[in-house]
């Protein structure tokens with residue numbers, strides 16, 4: 001794996017480099033001795049299956065190329081741009097310029113995003129501690145997790161309100177997690193923050209026990225908001 005990632009890192013074209021890193025990342029679980037079937041990283045005592053790694057890397061790359069090709073054909077009549085940014089500061093998007101927002105923010109305290117991706121993040125050279133500190137809902141078991149989450153979601157809501165056009169809608173998927181023994185009704189809390197940010201609340205759709213396997217979240221909701 002070192003040979004593959006070192007060669008990828010030596011590529012100059014940033015797009016090709018990122019593309020190959022995704023293919024590389026998709027293989028890591030299956031060629032390491034982490035147990036499959038678990039979100040978080042659990043180590044197997046059996047040695048890692050090291051056979052056909054180059055072949056599997058090239059198959060993963062070919063599959064991604066096919067998918068990218070299909071996507072570009074499907075999107076050929078539209079102007080699709082994928083922008084990467086932090087939802088708390090999307091200053092690269094103009095005021096009143098967006099027709100619809102559909103967003104799925106992190107599940108406060110319920111899903112350990114950095115832990116789930118630890119293997120890939122480590123191989124790709126990310127600073128795990130920095131990510132935990134800076135992503136919305138990171139450091140999920142600390143006493144101040146809810147306060148940090150609300151502060152960050154408030155920033156994101158103000159940005160969404162800024163970029164949305166008048167009379168247009170914003171749809172937010174949100175779950176109600178348990179943090180340190182207390183259930184947090186995020187559907188109610190985020191609704192209040194959204195109204196304070198200037199949105200009109202239109203309706204709430206209940207999605208039921210969508211994430212019950214997480215054990216920490218019993219229900220999930222989609223909040224529909226409008227900017228007047």
Ligand SMILES: C[S@@+](CC[C@H](N)C(=O)[O-])C[C@H]1O[C@@H](n2cnc3c(N)ncnc32)[C@H](O)[C@@H]1O
Pocket residue numbers: 085086087088104105106107113134135136137
């Ligand atoms: C519930 S998941 C949404 C997953 C998404 N529906 C998908 O299919 O990829 C929440 C995502 O928000 C990301 N996230 C955390 N902090 C963020 C931030 N400040 N800005 C944008 N996204 C963030 C997390 O990394 C995670 O991938």
